[in-house]
Amino acid sequence: MKKQWYLSISLLVVFFVVIYLANTPDSSTKNLEEGTEPSLVQVGNPRDGVKSNTSSGAIFDWIHTTPRQPELHFETESKTTTGSPSPLYLGGSYPTTPLSEQITTKSPQIDSITPSIVTSTPYEIVISGSGFTTTGNTVVIPSESQSGFENIASADGKTIKVKLPFSLAQKMRDQIMAMPSSVNKKQFIETFLSNLTGSTVAHANTTTYIGVSVSVSNINGVSNPVLVQVDLGALLRE
Amino acid sequence: MVHGIIKKMNLTLISIFIAILFVVIATIIRPQAAKAAEMFSFGGLHTVTLPCTCPATASNSIIYIFDYKTKTPMALVYAPYSSKLYSQYNFETGKYELGSYIPGAGAELCQEYSGNSCIPILSDGLIDMSPGFGTSI
Numbered sequence: 001m002k003k004q005w006y007l008s009i010s011l012l013v014v015f016f017v018v019i020y021l022a023n024t025p026d027s028s029t030k031n032l033e034e035g036t037e038p039s040l041v042q043v044g045n046p047r048d049g050v051k052s053n054t055s056s057g058a059i060f061d062w063i064h065t066t067p068r069q070p071e072l073h074f075e076t077e078s079k080t081t082t083g084s085p086s087p088l089y090l091g092g093s094y095p096t097t098p099l100s101e102q103i104t105t106k107s108p109q110i111d112s113i114t115p116s117i118v119t120s121t122p123y124e125i126v127i128s129g130s131g132f133t134t135t136g137n138t139v140v141i142p143s144e145s146q147s148g149f150e151n152i153a154s155a156d157g158k159t160i161k162v163k164l165p166f167s168l169a170q171k172m173r174d175q176i177m178a179m180p181s182s183v184n185k186k187q188f189i190e191t192f193l194s195n196l197t198g199s200t201v202a203h204a205n206t207t208t209y210i211g212v213s214v215s216v217s218n219i220n221g222v223s224n225p226v227l228v229q230v231d232l233g234a235l236l237r238e
Numbered sequence: 239m240v241h242g243i244i245k246k247m248n249l250t251l252i253s254i255f256i257a258i259l260f261v262v263i264a265t266i267i268r269p270q271a272a273k274a275a276e277m278f279s280f281g282g283l284h285t286v287t288l289p290c291t292c293p294a295t296a297s298n299s300i301i302y303i304f305d306y307k308t309k310t311p312m313a314l315v316y317a318p319y320s321s322k323l324y325s326q327y328n329f330e331t332g333k334y335e336l337g338s339y340i341p342g343a344g345a346e347l348c349q350e351y352s353g354n355s356c357i358p359i360l361s362d363g364l365i366d367m368s369p370g371f372g373t374s375i
Contacts, residue, residue, distance in 0.1 A: 008253040142283045145309040168285055168302060171311040178360040184353055191352040198286045198331025210286060 106131040107221030113214060119234040121170075122163040131220060132157050138217045143168060160216060164228065168210070169235040176236070189236050196232075207233030278363070280314065280371075281336035282306040284329060290315075292349035292356035300348050300361055303335060312362045314339050315347045322370025329373065337371020339363040 108131035118125065127139065132154035139149040139162045154160045176185055176192070193208040202209040210232050215225040280303060288300040298317045305312045315321075316329065329335055343364035349356040365371050 004250065004253065007250065008256070011253050011256065143285050143304045143311075147309070168304070168311045171302070171313060175313060175360045179357060183357050188350070188352045188357060191350060192288070195291060195350065196286050196288055198284075200331045201286055 105220040108132055108137070108216045108218055108223035110214070110216060110223045110226045113226050113228050117209070117229045117231055118164055118166065118212075119231045120238065121235060122165045124161055124163050125214070125228060127160040127162070127214065127216060127226075128158060129216070129223065130158055131218075131223070132160055132216060133218045133220070136218055140215045140217050140222070141212060143212055164212070164230075166210075166212065166230050166235065169230070169232060172232075172236060186237075189233075193233050193236065202229070207231055278341055279336075279338050280305045280307060280312055282312075282334065284331050284333050284335050284373075285311070286331055287329075288313075288348070288350075288359070290348040290359070291351045294356065295347055295349045298348050300359060301329060301335075301365075313360070315343075315361045315364045317347055317364060320347075320367070321365035322367040324370055324372025329371070333373045335371055335373045338366055338368055339371075340366045 108129060110127055110129040112128050114126050114128070115123075134155065134157065135151060135153050137152040137154055137160055138146070139152055139160060140146075141149065141164070144165060144167060148165075149162060152160055152162060172192070176189065179185065179188065194203065196208055200211045202211070208231075209229040211227045212230055213225045214228055216223040282304045284301055284303050286302045288302070290296060290298040290300065298315055300313050301316055303312050303314060304310075323329070324337075339362070341363040343366075346358050347364060348359045348361060350359055351357075
């Protein structure tokens with residue numbers, strides 16, 4: 001009889017050990033609990049000309065990505081690039097061909113975007129400039145999903161047309177629509193607009209503008225960013 | 239003699255059965271504990287900020303971030319005593335920020351004063367402390 005009790009007690013001890021082990025946090029969680037601060041990984045900025053290696057072709061890699069190898073960019077004063085480094089840049093002998101002949105491609109450049117103020121969504125904007133490739137241009141708008149902005153064609157190499165969705169306006173509309181029916185929504189929109197703050201926000205007369213950065217990326221590089229002003233007041237009052 | 243052996247066997251079987259039962263319960267508890275500790279992360283461009291103007295939530299604000307994980311804009315509540323802020327100890331529009339949040343926890347944490355009443359603003363969650371959020375820029 002005593003033996004059976006010893007056996008039962010032993011099994012109970014095993015059970016408690018299993019319970020303890022089952023509820024022990026993983027090592028990563030434990031580190032957080034002990035106060036070890038996780039390092040923050042900076043999200044890539046398209047303005048830095050960082051290209052993605054992801055299979056989806058997205059401009060931004062996500063957290064915990066491995067450091068990317070720096071790409072070689074050789075820029076001249078006219079913002080043009082060569083396809084491969086010449087011996088001059090690598091410290092070798094002086095190239096026999098003139099530099100102008102080595103320059104084979106030109107990085108994209110945005111001169112203007114029309115219209116400069118967007119008052120409804122989705123709104124077609126025309127990006128004018130130079131250095132756009134016939135296919136394979138990506139319009140980079142950091143505040144929008146990249147889908148729909150990839151592999152954009154430019155027949156003349158000088159203009160690109162895309163539709164700007166400005167998804168933030170839809171988000172704000174959803175928040176306003178979720179309010180109780182007793183709320184005067186027209187009045188609330190005016191309060192909401194006037195309370196928005198930030199370096200991207202500009203209040204003017206009866207409306208509020210949000211600056212949206214637009215740039216073009218293709219195989220030859222990344223263009224200068226140009227701001228498009230979105231009339232948020234017009235979008236929310238729609 | 240035989241009766242004694244059967245009795246011993248029964249006790250042994252019952253003990254083993256109880257132990258197996260406890261182990262099964264432990265394996266059920268384990269995934270639930272892991273789920274409770276699950277962290278929701280976000281990261282992307284901080285596009286605009288909405289300060290919460292009602293007295294009860296005056297120190298809080300909603301930050302609108304285009305989240306590159308979900309590829310959608312998110313409205314997250316920043317509350318100084320509930321949200322941990324990392325270096326550079328600031329959050330500004332136009333910066334890329336990274337952090338964690340508790341979904342659905344910020345429902346009444348941001349209210350806007352409009353007309354004569356305080357109106358709660360719907361959000362996607364409350365920025366929390368595990369690990370919090372911040373920017374390295």
